[in-house]
Amino acid sequence: MKTAPPVVRERDLREQIRTLTNVYGWRTAFASRGLRARALECLFTARELPAAPQVGSEEVASALTISEIVIDPTIQIRRGNHEQTVRRYEESFDKLPPIDVFKTPDEGYLLADGFHRVAAAQRLGKRQIDAVVHRGSRDDALEFAVVSNTKNADPLSEEERDEGIRRLKQLHNDWPNVRIAKAMSVSDQTVGRVFRADLVGRALVTGSRGVEIAKKPSILSEIAASSRNTWGPLAEAASKREWTRDETRLAVQNLKSDRVPQTVKRDILAGRADPVAVNEKGEFAIPTGAIGRKVKELRKHDVLLALYRALEVAGQLQHLDMAKLADAVAEDGRLSRVTDEVESQVEIWKELLTALKRVKGRKLEVVS
Numbered sequence: 001m002k003t004a005p006p007v008v009r010e011r012d013l014r015e016q017i018r019t020l021t022n023v024y025g026w027r028t029a030f031a032s033r034g035l036r037a038r039a040l041e042c043l044f045t046a047r048e049l050p051a052a053p054q055v056g057s058e059e060v061a062s063a064l065t066i067s068e069i070v071i072d073p074t075i076q077i078r079r080g081n082h083e084q085t086v087r088r089y090e091e092s093f094d095k096l097p098p099i100d101v102f103k104t105p106d107e108g109y110l111l112a113d114g115f116h117r118v119a120a121a122q123r124l125g126k127r128q129i130d131a132v133v134h135r136g137s138r139d140d141a142l143e144f145a146v147v148s149n150t151k152n153a154d155p156l157s158e159e160e161r162d163e164g165i166r167r168l169k170q171l172h173n174d175w176p177n178v179r180i181a182k183a184m185s186v187s188d189q190t191v192g193r194v195f196r197a198d199l200v201g202r203a204l205v206t207g208s209r210g211v212e213i214a215k216k217p218s219i220l221s222e223i224a225a226s227s228r229n230t231w232g233p234l235a236e237a238a239s240k241r242e243w244t245r246d247e248t249r250l251a252v253q254n255l256k257s258d259r260v261p262q263t264v265k266r267d268i269l270a271g272r273a274d275p276v277a278v279n280e281k282g283e284f285a286i287p288t289g290a291i292g293r294k295v296k297e298l299r300k301h302d303v304l305l306a307l308y309r310a311l312e313v314a315g316q317l318q319h320l321d322m323a324k325l326a327d328a329v330a331e332d333g334r335l336s337r338v339t340d341e342v343e344s345q346v347e348i349w350k351e352l353l354t355a356l357k358r359v360k361g362r363k364l365e366v367v368s
Helices: 010-024 033-045 083-091 115-123 138-147 158-171 177-184 188-206 217-223 228-241 245-256 262-269 288-317 322-331 335-367
Strands: 057-065 099-104 108-113 128-135
Touching (some): 099 138, 108 115, 108 128, 138 158, 138 177, 158 188, 177 188, 188 217, 188 228, 217 245
Parallel strands (some): 099 128
Antiparallel strands (some): 057 128
C-alpha cells in the first residue's frame, strides 16, 4: 500500500529550496520563470513541494553502506554519469538529498535515482550514504529511474528522453501516449513522434534500405512525417547526401508542398538534389547545410589542384641546369632564404611520398 507524501515543514521546505539553489544555481535549479515562481510560492507560503514519483511502497529513510547497493547501469536512464555533475556534487555533498533505492526480493538494494551522488560519495571515500528505501520490484526501479529524472535540474538529453519514453511503454504496454507524456513531462505529440520514428526504423531495417540512417533517431522522426512509400528513398537520400535533421525536415516539407515542382521532388527522392527553402514569393534558396558541404568539396578540390600544379612545376625543374639556377638565386640575393625553403619543401615531399606509398600498399592488399 502506498503511503501519502509527508507534509513538509516550513523550515525543512526552505532548506530544500536553498539546497537546490546552492547546488545548481537559482536559474539552473528552476530553469523556467514558472518554476521559479512556484519555488518562491513554496518558500514564502510553506506549501508542499511536488511529491516524488509514487512507485513501489513503504518509503523508509535509512543510511546504507555503499557496498551493499547494487549499481546497475541498465537501470540508469542516462547514457552515463556527467563528470561535471559528479564534481559539483563532491563540493556540496553534505547538502544533497538522499538517493532512492528499491529493496527487491531477489537483487537486494537496487539504485534507482542518485547515480551521480553515489559516484561523488565513492570519490570522497565515504562508506555510507543516506537513502530512501522503497519496497518493490526491478520494474519499479526501472520506472522510478525514468520518472525521477524528468524533473531533474540536469535535464535528460533528447536521446535519453526518447529512451525513457520507450522504457515506460515496455513496462506499461497498455498505457496510452497521453499517460506516458504526463509521466515524462512532455507532450503526447513528442511521444507519438518517438514511436513513429521506431516504426520507420523497423521498416527500413526489414527492407534492407537506409540501414545506416536507421541508427539516427532524430532523422527517422522527421522521415516518419512523410508518406510511408517515401520512407526508404528519403532514408537513402539523407544518408547519401549527409542531411542534417533540419534538412531532412525540409525535404519532407518539399514533398508535401504544391509550390515545389515535381521534377525537384523526384530529384530529392532519388538523392540527386538537396531540399530547397521556398520564400513567400515562391523563390527557391539552398539550405546553409548544403552550401557548407559544397564549400568543403570545393576546398578539397582546391587542395588537389594545388598539388597537381606543384607536380607540374617540379617536372619543369628537371629540364633546368641546377648549378646555373643556384647561381641565379645567389645573384638575386635570396640564397639563404631559398635554401631554407627548399629544405622544408623536401621534407614535405618525403611525407607525401610516404603517405602515398602507404595508401598504394593498402589498395594492393585489397586487390590481392
